[in-house]
Amino acid sequence: MQGEVFEALKGLAPTLGGEGAQIADLQRLSGGASMETWAFAVVGGRGREELILRRRSAPFDPEAARSVSLEVEAALITAASAVGAPVAPLVHLARPQDGLGEAHITRRISGETLGRKIVSDPRFEAVRPGLARQCGAILAQIHSATPPAGLKSVDALEELARYEEVYRNSGAERPILELAFQHLKKHAPPPRPAVLLHGDFRNGNLMVDPEQGVAAVLDWELSHLGDPAEDLGWICVNSWRFGRSDRPVGGFGEYRDLLDGYVAAGGEEIPLSRVLYWQALGSLKWGVMCLMMYASYANGTEVSVERPMIGRRVSETEIDLVTLLENGL
Amino acid sequence: MIDHPRAEELLDAVAGWIDGVRSELNPRDAFLARVAANALSVVRRELVQGAAAEAAATQRLSALLGRDGSVAELNADLCTRLREGAMDRDTPGLLAALKANIVEQIAIDQPNYAPEPGRPA
Incomplete structure (x- = not known):
């Protein structure tokens, strides 16, 4: 699975970090049965940026689920950011051609969650x-x-x-x-x-x-x-x-x-x-x-x-x- | 009494072994090993305290409901009366009995749990 995610991110690297940008340090952080979280960095002309990929690995049924789609989650992050609430800002909402399935990428904010x-x-x-x-x-x-x-x-x-x-x-x-x-x-x-x-x-x-x-x-x-x-x-x-x-x-x-x-x-x-x-x-x-x-x-x-x-x-x-x-x- | 070893001693031996190998495990298994050790602690406390806690709970529920029965029967009866509105928060003795029962249950499940503080009288 790591290879598949890495290849997809490599394709996105120019979008994320500009021409010639590289993907580095891809690492799976956690994952339940249906959702994966990955940390990685994009390294390009603008320097190094730490990012987080969230990706759904199982089919999503919006009718049955209590949770929202990652597309709605991305819209929520943007709406909350617009009123000044602290969030990890949205960097990219995956498109079908990105090869990541249902996914979004945000900046990685440092700190403690435990x-x-x-x-x-x-x-x-x-x-x-x-x-x-x-x-x-x-x-x-x-x-x-x-x-x-x-x-x-x-x-x-x-x-x-x-x-x-x-x-x-x-x-x-x-x-x-x-x-x-x-x-x-x-x-x-x-x-x-x-x-x-x-x-x-x-x-x-x-x-x-x-x-x-x-x-x-x-x-x-x-x-x-x-x-x-x-x-x-x-x-x-x-x-x-x-x-x-x-x-x-x-x-x-x-x-x-x-x-x-x-x-x-x-x-x-x-x-x-x-x-x-x-x-x-x-x-x-x-x-x-x-x-x-x-x-x-x-x-x-x-x-x-x-x-x-x-x-x-x-x-x-x-x-x-x-x-x-x-x-x- | 079955002994040489007693059940608690067997549990302690397994818990000790889990503790010994934990540091060699990958993070996920190390976490699960800790959960497994906690599970053994619950079993140990239930072996030692469970029978007395269940007897006391049965007695309290019997007094509250005015009938005899096993703890499962009495809990089921109490649930029915609560669901049908025959008893509620203001029923004399209800909260005291439920509190005493759950204090003994949490002493088995999670003795270090810090519960919601009571309001000073």
Whole structure:
């Protein structure tokens, strides 16, 4: 596969780096079953530029998928960049003649994405106190952007219905998840006009630089339209605090800073209770996803030791949900 | 009691072996070896604490529901009552029983997990 990708990139080198440019240091970074990420450099008359290729390796069904196509992802990156949100800028959207299939190329932004390092490594001490406020400001920017065509719109009750169906089909009977479904359905906040959401805005999808803080927001594939409090609540889910449950925003900051940063950057006032509602819905979603990952092992689709162990993470979402309910959710 | 060795000792031996070979593995297998060692730790804690946790959970659910049954039957019954609205967050004793059960479950699954902080009373 490496050879095939290298040949295609070689053909693109003049487009990326000018006449005579060369491709160097191609390396696969990660890949799930359907998506590949590659790092490489293009070296030409303008010097060396570090780039990232994202490429879909399995056929994409836009009707069935929760994620967007890479073409829409490219449009999202451009839309977010237009309103000033930090992103890895789009360099090239693959055309059929490029031989890469469905793919795009962005600049490579340096920094750290590992949540545990961001919350605990001394290198990030200087920027850490400002991250929650910065995240609020970035979300206000994203929520003000003009959405590209083709995004789905989802409100709280639709999201709950989708996950409740998955949960029912799993056959699991977990009282805390059941209570959370019923409680969140009964207490859904009043609907409001949908805005562009990132959809997976959490510690782990943020490229953090030890000097400037959040340098880029990554992984736009779950973007959709919905309640702004969905994005604000998702980054507060305790499963993304990496052991620092005392710092509710991503394990690095406070609710107040997140919401103040949001308003200061032009976002509307959002009550904390609405953020907590979506935080709980986020824990519930993650709990159901963990159940599903276990199910993919139990039914023989996946054989790795990783899948069944993720099933033992359902209880983390349950203890968080019952605590949120005790706290008055 | 089956011993010489006990089940926990067998687990410890395998966990120790995994630890010993981890540094020689490629990054993906080294990661999976760590997951495998964690899986053995879960099994070990479940062997030691599981029976008492299940007995305590059964007792709490019985008291809450006013009936007997296995923990699976009681959980299923509780789920039905919650789904049908016969019980909800404000049902006396519900949250306390669920909290006590899940605290014992997480002590087996992920004893180092730092849960959502409770609101100071």
